[in-house]
Amino acid sequence: MMSDSKPLQDKPLQEDLPQRSNMKSRKMRNFLLSPRLQITFGFYNLILAILGSLAIYGVIDLKLKTTLDVVISMTDLEDDIRDLFSDAIIESAKLASGVILFYVIATFMLSIIMTHRLIGPTYAFRRHIAMLKKGMYRFRTVLRPSDAFEEIAHDLNDLSEILNSKYGKH
Numbered sequence: 001m002m003s004d005s006k007p008l009q010d011k012p013l014q015e016d017l018p019q020r021s022n023m024k025s026r027k028m029r030n031f032l033l034s035p036r037l038q039i040t041f042g043f044y045n046l047i048l049a050i051l052g053s054l055a056i057y058g059v060i061d062l063k064l065k066t067t068l069d070v071v072i073s074m075t076d077l078e079d080d081i082r083d084l085f086s087d088a089i090i091e092s093a094k095l096a097s098g099v100i101l102f103y104v105i106a107t108f109m110l111s112i113i114m115t116h117r118l119i120g121p122t123y124a125f126r127r128h129i130a131m132l133k134k135g136m137y138r139f140r141t142v143l144r145p146s147d148a149f150e151e152i153a154h155d156l157n158d159l160s161e162i163l164n165s166k167y168g169k170h
Helices: 020-029 035-074 078-133 150-167
Strands: 004-007 139-142
Touching: 035 078, 078 139, 078 150, 139 150
Parallel strands: none
Antiparallel strands: 004 139
16 A cells, blocks of 8 residues: 555645545555565565574574484483484474474565555655645645654655745635
8 A cells, every 4th residue: 555645635634644444445456566676675584584494493403413312322212212302303393394484474474564664655755746846735645654754754744835835826
């Protein structure tokens, strides 16, 4: 969903926020505002998540095998202990695979969501600036509560107000 820019009306800016139902329908349609950037960022995070997860898994696996060797050297039950540890390692690998898969998917999705919150306002700012270039000084940018750059939107709206008071039609 992109942030909205609206012409100024006689009511305060808070009341100019888009209707919630409209925002939900737009949210799904416009989720990837800059697909190449958002997906690239997501894949970088995905690669880092996989590498980090594999490193953690490798350390745990090495420690379990080292512990197995120590326990075997202290007892006469090598086959029983090896079977016990093998079962534990296999179960741990299954659990770790599920956790890693969840973590990788969550990391990718979070990357897309966070870049959306950064890119969305830039579209609204560009639309606002285009309106200012056309002399439409009553135009205002309204961002979603979760968007970044709220201060910039406020400053841009202040600039529009100043331009409207100097050059706008009353």
